[in-house]
Amino acid sequence: MSEEEQKKSVAFGETTDLENGEKVETNEATTAEGHSVAENGEEAPATFDPSAMKKKKKPKKEKETENGDEAPKENGEEGFDPKLLKKKRSKKAKAEEGEGDADGEFDPTKLVKKPKKSTKKKPTGDDDDFQKRLEELGLEDKKDEPAAPQTQEEVEAELAQGTGVWAQDNATPFKYSQLLKRFYINLYEDHPELSGDGRLKNYKIPPPQVAREGNKKSIFANLPEIAKKMKRNPDHIIQFIFAELGTNGSVDGAGRLVIKGRFQQKQLESVLRRYIVEYLTCGTCKSPNTTLMKENRLFFVNCNICGSRKSVSAIKTGFQAVVGKRKKQQA
């Protein structure tokens, strides 16, 4: 046992390893961010045409003059507006051209997606980068490189079986990355909720099964299953779906949700994703293990992991335009 301890101390003492590990991690983080920024950057110009901006500005000038003429006819308050707006627009529009890209879009669906991507990529990407760097630096570790497992699965398998580097009689020193990996694997097995940045990646719900009923209705078949997985009242989710989609529907005998209107699976998926962000994840630790409580008309989300508590807004349908034949009858 004393030998093992020595090995460990040696492995940790290798500062080069440590630095490498850190560098790789930070690189990974920046690239992930860069990627997301790039995505936003791509999106922004699509709607953000310089030519379009010019067009936008021109008509407004015209409008200003128009309004200047009209001002006497209208109320005093409205006469003020164009000027106020105009000032703000001309200044901010330019300033935001630069900022808009950097800010990116606030899109809850992306918020959920991003961490997934980055966390998924990390383990493999880290490994490769790490080994590449090792090779570049020409460290001694290169010698046992062929024996070292390449993929995450192999590492895990070796760990579980106690073979390879982890064998009792193995004399090669542990590498920092291996020990770190072992730590995270063990941590994840014993306490999944504690394992660092992998909180969101482990949260999965079955994808919504959507079928069409007739021409105008969609069926959301596995809603009860999803509700059970999320530990939420199905009614609450249904309410949210209807409010988001601006439609209505009913629940049939088998617990399936019948939604009026045509909806595809990915559309419902994005709605569910928004529901998860808004009503499921804890605001502090981002864990989805929460309960929704109602206290004198207010909804609260209590986190079962960190014990924090946040209030969430009740689901509001908001404005509903009257659509269809009934419009004429009502009016």
Add this chain to the structure above:
Amino acid sequence: MSLENLKSFDPFAETDGGDDKKDYIHIRIQQRNGRKTLTTVQGLPKEIDPKRVLKFAKKEFATNGSIVDDPELGEVIQLQGDQRQKISELMVNSMDINRNNIKIHGF
């Protein structure tokens, strides 16, 4: 040496959406018959004249629209078709509205 995995989240930072909860601008979509849709913009700030926004949006997006006076929610802009992204871009870029105050609903 800094602890990498403890840096990820600052529990004492302001939660996003903590302050600006008051006036969201809701952009919604509704399905009409067939493939047709309707975009509604609810909760425009008072200092913005919905008439002018509508007039501009109609020309810019090459679509029709109208203003509906709702007894509870005030004036609501209705546009034909799915104009959610376009109208939100317009509001952010030229009407000095923070992106965080806009909520886009629907699928």
